[in-house]
Amino acid sequence: xxxxxxxxxxxxxxxxxxxxxxxxxxxxxxxxxxxxxxxxxxxxxxxxxxxxxxxxxxxxxxxxxxxxxxxxxxxxxxxxxxxxxxxxxxxxxxxxxxxxxxxxxx
Amino acid sequence: xxxxxxxxxxxxxxxxxxxxxxxxxxxxxxxxxxxxxxxxxxxxxxxxxxxxxxxxxxxxxxxxxxxxxxxxxxxxxxxxxxxxxxxxxxxxxxxxxxxxxxxxxxxxxxxxxxxxxxxxxxxxxxxxxxxxxxxxxxxxxxxxxxxxxxxxxxxxxxxxxxxxxxxxxxxxxxxxxxxxxxxxxxxxxxxxxxxxxxxxxxxxxxxxxxxxxxxxxxxxxxxxxxxxxxxxxxxxxxxxxxxxxxxxxxxxxxxxxxxxxxxxxxxxxxxxxxxxxxxxxxxxxxxxxxxxxxxxxxxxxxxxxxxxxxxxxxxxxxxxxxxxxxxxxxxxxxxxxxxxxxxxxxxxxxxxxxxxxxxxxxxxxxxxxxxxxxxxxxxxxxxxxxxxxxxxxxxxxxxxxxxxxxxxxxxxxxxxxxxxxxxxxxxxxxxxxxxxxxxxxxxxxxxxxxxxxxxxxxxxxxxxxxxxxxxx
Numbered sequence: 001x002x003x004x005x006x007x008x009x010x011x012x013x014x015x016x017x018x019x020x021x022x023x024x025x026x027x028x029x030x031x032x033x034x035x036x037x038x039x040x041x042x043x044x045x046x047x048x049x050x051x052x053x054x055x056x057x058x059x060x061x062x063x064x065x066x067x068x069x070x071x072x073x074x075x076x077x078x079x080x081x082x083x084x085x086x087x088x089x090x091x092x093x094x095x096x097x098x099x100x101x102x103x104x105x106x
Numbered sequence: 107x108x109x110x111x112x113x114x115x116x117x118x119x120x121x122x123x124x125x126x127x128x129x130x131x132x133x134x135x136x137x138x139x140x141x142x143x144x145x146x147x148x149x150x151x152x153x154x155x156x157x158x159x160x161x162x163x164x165x166x167x168x169x170x171x172x173x174x175x176x177x178x179x180x181x182x183x184x185x186x187x188x189x190x191x192x193x194x195x196x197x198x199x200x201x202x203x204x205x206x207x208x209x210x211x212x213x214x215x216x217x218x219x220x221x222x223x224x225x226x227x228x229x230x231x232x233x234x235x236x237x238x239x240x241x242x243x244x245x246x247x248x249x250x251x252x253x254x255x256x257x258x259x260x261x262x263x264x265x266x267x268x269x270x271x272x273x274x275x276x277x278x279x280x281x282x283x284x285x286x287x288x289x290x291x292x293x294x295x296x297x298x299x300x301x302x303x304x305x306x307x308x309x310x311x312x313x314x315x316x317x318x319x320x321x322x323x324x325x326x327x328x329x330x331x332x333x334x335x336x337x338x339x340x341x342x343x344x345x346x347x348x349x350x351x352x353x354x355x356x357x358x359x360x361x362x363x364x365x366x367x368x369x370x371x372x373x374x375x376x377x378x379x380x381x382x383x384x385x386x387x388x389x390x391x392x393x394x395x396x397x398x399x400x401x402x403x404x405x406x407x408x409x410x411x412x413x414x415x416x417x418x419x420x421x422x423x424x425x426x427x428x429x430x431x432x433x434x435x436x437x438x439x440x441x442x443x444x445x446x447x448x449x450x451x452x453x454x455x456x457x458x459x460x461x462x463x464x465x466x467x468x469x470x471x472x473x474x475x476x477x478x479x480x481x482x483x484x485x486x487x488x489x490x491x492x493x494x495x496x497x498x499x500x501x502x503x504x505x506x507x508x509x510x511x512x513x514x515x516x517x518x519x520x521x522x523x524x525x526x527x528x529x530x531x532x533x534x535x536x537x538x539x540x541x542x543x544x545x546x547x548x549x550x551x552x553x554x555x556x557x558x559x560x561x562x563x564x565x566x567x568x569x570x571x572x573x574x575x576x577x578x
Contacts, residue, residue: 001228004345011347012338015354018124023359025131028366028456028481031463032189034130034359035330039196041123041143042356045337047154048207048344053169054160057214062165064210069169070176071203075196076147078177082192084140085181086467090133093475 033086040079046072108158115153116348122146123352127359133476150348186471187428190326190460194253197329201245204336208239209303211343216296229289234342236285236302241336243306244313249329251314252322256460262319274312281305320502322460324367324375331360363462370456370482372508372518401537404555406564409531410571412555413439416493416529418449420485422522423465424458426499426535432562433472436498439565440474442572451478453485453522455503482520490526497524497532499561504532505546530554533561 026034049072053065122142129139160166184192212235215225227235254260281302288299317325338353340346368375413419421440427433440450452474458465466479489495497504507514508521524530525548532549536558548554557564 001230005230005342008342008345008347008350011350012342012354015120015351016358019127019355019358020362022124022127022131023355023362026127027131028454028463029466029476029479030130030133030136031363032193032461032467033136033463034127035193035327035363035462036189036196037126037130037140037143038330038334038356038359039193039200040147041126041352042200042333042337043203044119044123044147044150044349044352045200045204045207045340047150047346047349048211048340049169049203050151050154050166051157051159051344052207052210052214053165054162055214056161061210061214064206064213066165066169068203068206068210069166070173071199071206073170073173074177074180075173075200075203076177077174078181079196080140080144080147081178081181082184082189084137086186086189086470087133087136087140089186089467089470089473090136090476091470091473092133093477 029090030087033083036079036086037083040076040083043072043076043079046076108156112153112157115149116346119146119150119153120348120351122149123355127355185431186467187431189467190322190464191253191256193461194249194256194322194326194329197326197333198246198249198253200333201242201249201329201336203242204333204340205239205242205246205303205306207340208235208242208343209300211235212239212299216293216299227292229292231343232292232299233285233289234339236288236299238336238339238343239299239303240281240285240306241332241339243303244310245329245332245336247307247310248314248325248332249310251311252325252329255314255319256322260315264318265315270312270316274309277305277309277312281309319460320457321371321373323457323462323464324364324371326461327360327363327367329360331357331364334358334360367457367462370520372516372520399550401550401556402552402554404531404557406557406567406571409555409557409564410568412494412529412531413443413448413496413568414446414572416443416448418451418492419443419494419496420451420453420489420492420527421496421498422453422455422458422500422504422524423469423498424455424500424503425460426501426533426561428459428464428468429499430535430561432498432565433468433474435562435565435569437469437472437474438569439496439572440478442569446572451480451485451488453482454479455482455500455522458500458503482522486523489523492527493529495522495524495527495530497530497534498565499533499535501534501546504548507547511547524548525551525553528553531557533557533559533564535560 049065049068052061053069123146126139126143129135215227255262284298284301314325334353334356338350338357341349341353443450454465470476502516504522504524506525508516508519511517530553532554549556
């Protein structure tokens with residue numbers, strides 16, 4: 001059990017580090033899509049909800065699982081859709097080619 | 107065999123999630139990134155459905171259908187001005203989902219109120235479940251409160267009472283104490299675990315109510331972080347690395363954004379959380395003598411004349427632009443000016459609007475190319491070389507008191523050097539103060555013109571004024 005905890009802490013620390021590195025490269029321009037995108041990804045708790053709703057253990061767990069599946073899938077489906085809808089709107093201007101203009105504030 | 111296949115699918119999904127976030131480092135790659143994320147999610151969900159612990163599918167299918175239908179309906183219809191509200195709501199749903207998964211897992215092992223324990227649980231698993239349920243519940247009600255404030259269902263002013271912070275801290279300590287007790291004696295007092303969820307729900311409400319409307323960008327970011335941590339705790343409790351990884355990604359994103367937002371307001375984290383700053387936007391506090399200060403009230407024609415005479419214009423949008431839905435009119439005005447050969451750029455403050463990046467999304471929706479949008483650091487030295495600045499519904503981010511007046515509540519906040527430009531046109535509903543309740547000296551400067559009224563109407567008249575003369 002302790003080995004499992006330590007393994008989990010490894011994964012958590014490394015993922016936090018990778019997350020920090022990757023996300024600090026996201027320009028302020030895209031902070032709203034970033035937030036709705038990470039929100040969609042955190043809908044991965046759907047994985048836990050699916051097992052809760054489908055394992056037929058007892059009625060209470062099943063119903064709680066059902067509500068959790070609905071909430072999580074709402075976030076997953078809605079989150080990805082709306083992030084894509086936002087990103088589709090970001091367009092470079094006709095004059096934008098002149099210099100290699102970065103939007104990333106650095 | 108089936109187990110290892112499942113793990114490999116989760117590994118692939120985790121890698122795709124990281125690639126998804128990496129795609130967001132530029133607008134060109136963003137959509138491909140989202141595609142990676144969608145594929146990763148599809149792999150993870152399909153793999154889970156083949157899990158041997160899943161025996162029946164009717165509730166799963168019902169839940170998936172219900173959630174996806176609502177998700178699609180909201181995402182396709184919601185206007186971009188309502189993005190902060192949607193994000194707050196989705197944090198609430200995410201928090202509720204993790205909290206319920208945790209409660210359901212606990213119930214599976216120990217049963218409900220007063221029931222005898224069914225199956226033993228390792229104290230460490232129980233501790234992780236406790237964190238999950240506590241953070242999930244707190245995120246649920248906290249985000250609902252944030253939604254209420256953004257939507258105007260609850261007053262944007264901080265709602266406070268004496269000793270509030272002590273009450274909240276005691277509640278927090280109580281949750282920690284109960285959880286520690288449950289970890290030490292997992293089989294005793296089974297219902298006590300549900301108290302942790304209850305305290306989480308209460309703390310979410312009590313923690314967000316005292317935070318003012320203008321601080322919502324930080325609250326929303328913070329809730330993003332909590333939702334992530336709750337998901338990571340689920341991963342610890344269910345021994346699922348994919349949940350730990352996604353939770354950590356979400357958590358670090360939320361934390362990074364909250365820190366950026368706090369920095370952009372020059373406020374510490376604790377000050378935002380416990381400071382109860384801001385008002386609902388009341389009347390301007392008059393000077394010590396009680397007399398209203400004089401300002402230049404200008405007509406649309408005056409403002410149009412200034413804009414037409416300018417070679418370079420910087421537009422500063424604020425929350426007021428979102429409120430009056432003026433982003434399309436702003437774009438038209440910029441187009442009319444550009445037609446005359448005027449250079450038009452936009453200056454976007456990190457905390458403009460009600461969530462990080464809010465203004466960028468609104469302007470992108472109105473077809474403003476993103477290379478005309480500039481961050482605070484990129485444009486702040488250019489104001490002295492600019493003929494006219496047009497402030498559309500922004501207030502605190504152009505308040506010079508942040509640089510000069512040590513007694514001002516917003517002192518130290520990085521603001522635009524607007525007063526250095528030749529002339530400033532401020533579009534504002536009235537002379538009332540903004541959300542922070544701080545009066546703005548910029549409005550009384552001799553080179554500032556105040557055009558009062560609805561921003562959208564004013565800009566539309568400006569557009570026709572600018573266009574008209576062009577025809578001559």
